[in-house]
Amino acid sequence: MVESATEIKKKTNLPAIPWMRDPVDINLSEPCPLDSLPFLDPRLKMALLHNSDIKDMASLFPVQVAVWHETIGPGSFDRDLCINSPTGSGKTLSYVLPIVQMLSTRVTKCLRALVVLPTRDLAVQVKEVFDYLAPAVGLSVGLAVGQSSMADDISMLIKKPELKSSIFYDPEYVRPEPTSAVDILIATPGRLMDHIDNTDGFTLEHLQFLVVDETDRLLRESYQSWLPTVLQSVYSNNRNQFPFADNIILPKFGSLKTIRSFGVDRGFKGKPHPRLVKMVLSATLTKDPSKIAQLNLHHPFLLTTVQKRDEPPKRYYLPEQLKSFKVVCKSKLKPLYLLALLESLKWEKCIVFTSSVESTHRLCTLLNFFDGLQIKFEQYSRSQPQAIRSKTLRAFRAGRIQVLICSDLISRGMDVKGVKIVINYDMPAFTKTYVHRAGRTARAGQVGSCFTLLRNDEVKKFKKLLQKAGNESCPDYCVPSESVESFRLTYNTALERLKESIESGKIQRRQGGKKEKKALEETA
Known part of the structure; x- marks a missing residue:
């Protein structure tokens, strides 16, 4: 009897998505002392050594080393990354470090990296990690999670232009547009959508890095369709100007690299900037093709804990200790x-x-x-x-x-x-x-x-x-x-x-409700 494709899949426990069947085993990367990490900016090394948590552990964890090699090392951000490793394995620093290093050479300040997380508390924690690294290389980090008013957010995220005194006398004077005051933004989906829809000067047209942390939860809950909106905001800006963007070749680090252009960087006089790089992470990363497809990944690469041949099939991994x-x-x-x-x-x-x-x-x-x-x-x-x-x-x-x-x-x-x-x-x-x-x-x-x-x-x-x-x-x-x-x-x-x-508590709520009702009646 010939086995069906479904039966074969169940027997071999292979994911439905082909690229997920051949992952990189995170455990093959040994913990690496900071002194031995290739290409690490000396300023970032000093910042890491001055942080008590990193100083105590003295070296980077396997997932951090594996991601570094696929981004700053030989991988050089050629492909989008899906990172599926156990809780507590160091996933946050694995994306913070390479992103900060890549943006450390930026010339003009634009919003170039966006990190989306499902909760305010987690977003605040991730910002703390960025805060002890980004300032070391002159980058600024913003937080948009809804814990402050929109006005406070805008004053932190957007730099309003200074108007020249000749504005009232020069008929050819062009009022400058608001610009981003941050290079990196950590946000929850709801507040991110508020800024996309309502904040003058807030734009994703220069975005180079999109991190979707706790991916399975963010894909499970639509949050006002934040993902399609973000991708459309990035992709649509330059579609007409560069209809054959897939064939654009630009030099990077002394070598030719094929990239996809998703916008025009005003700071570089019309030159297309590199493609949008996506990094998605979770300890329980979904393998549902329909959900993964929403991310529109570019030649994705899966980094995970590869299951040993003699182990029974399992989808989730608990910490070893x-x-x-x-x-x-x-x-x-x-x-x-x-x-x-x-x-x-x-x-x-x-x-x-x-x-x-x-x-x-x-x-x-x-x-x-x-x-x-x-x-x-x-x-x-x-x-x-x-x-x-x-x-x-x-x-x-x-x-x-x-x-x-x-x-x-x-x-x-x-x-x-x-x-x-x-x-x-x-x-x-x-x-x-x-x-x-x-x-x-x-x-x-x-x-x-x-x-x-x-x-x-x-x-x-x-x-x-x-x-x-x-x-x-x-x-x-x-x-x-x-x-x-x-x-x-x-x-x-x-x-x-x-x-x-x-x-x-019930009595107090009832009394509060009666007072509110009475106040509304008096107002009416």
């Missing part, structure tokens, strides 16, 4: 099991994940109602203003908060140094979610543990979830029953206080 445990408990006593677990772990600094914003708020409020706990709990979720979240994260990093209870807002890409414990208070619904949550620990080669609280009826489902991530080993973690019982006395009191708090 991660240990997974499950804690089976009764649903009604989950808060007590959580406290008993934290006590058995010596109240070590950890992140606790819940299934929703409401669950995060309720659990944090309940735990803070337990009397006699010498530990501080704080919540972190979308319901809070950005300023509050940033303040909470700083306190957690500094050790002033021991346990951070949060929704999945912090599960993607966020780097919180020193977290050795992650706890899933609610079992994640998908393998992808588990991978990202667990990835908040065991980062950069460090050891970490992930505990998941489960009801009896969730154990089988959780086992299947882990198998998809290639994890066949998840032993039970026994929480002492006497420890659970020791919290029962204060549990009832805490529950009563939680109910009172909820009722009080």
Whole structure:
């Protein structure tokens, strides 16, 4: 019997997209000391050595070395890059470093690099990485995430021209146009669209680099069709002037290189600038052809952790130093099991994940109602203003908060140094979610543990979830029953206080609604 194409694909576990079948194995690149990294600008080397995180590790990680070779090294940005490596492997610096190096020789200031991320918190974190490198070579970095007003954004992103005094007397005087005040922009899709649609002087016509970080999420959620809009803004500017752009040949680093022109750089008097280079990254990169096609990639190159022949097929990769445990408990006593677990772990600094914003708020409020706990709990979720979240994260990093209870807002890409414990208070619904949550620990080669609280009826489902991530080993973690019982006395009191708090909140909301309604009636 002749096997169908679908059966062959299932048996061999090959991706549907041909170029994904022959990836570059990131693990073949050894960690590289900064002194040995070829072509690294001395100014960037000094900036890296003055950063405590990089200084401590003394060398670049394999993914950073692999991307460097495909961009600054022999690869020389000939192809668009898709980077699929585990959480905590160093993906952010892998694109920040080559982009800053490439733009360090720019002559005029234009918006040349755009990094798009799904959340404000992650965008702020990425900007911090750019901030300790870009100024070393004279580049400026902007942030557009919606945490400030549009007016503040515009004053930071756009440089208004100075008008000459002869404007009222010279009939031939041409008013100069606003220009970009930044070379690199980190943005969330919504605020990016606001600037594309409404900000005078904001243009992507000079864009050379587009980074789509956490690609699978950004492609899954349309965010006002930001991707087609960005690509159209870049591609359409020069389509009429250069209809045969694919055949343009320009010198680069002393050699001829075929490039595609996507615009005219005003600063270079009509010369076409290099093609738009795209870099897409995720720990759980999609292999869906229809989604990948949206990116319009140019001869794409996949860098990933290549699966060994003797390993069973798997789609996701967990950090090598991660240990997974499950804690089976009764649903009604989950808060007590959580406290008993934290006590058995010596109240070590950890992140606790819940299934929703409401669950995060309720659990944090309940735990803070337990009397006699010498530990501080704080919540972190979308319901809070950005300023509050940033303040909470700083306190957690500094050790002033021991346990951070949060929704999945912090599960993607966020780097919180020193977290050795992650706890899933609610079992994640998908393998992808588990991978990202667990990835908040065991980062950069460090050891970490992930505990998941489960009801009896969730154990089988959780086992299947882990198998998809290639994890066949998840032993039970026994929480002492006497420890659970020791919290029962204060549990009832805490529950009563939680109910009172909820009722009080409902009354306040009703009163607030009545006041608002009355004010509207009086205004009418």
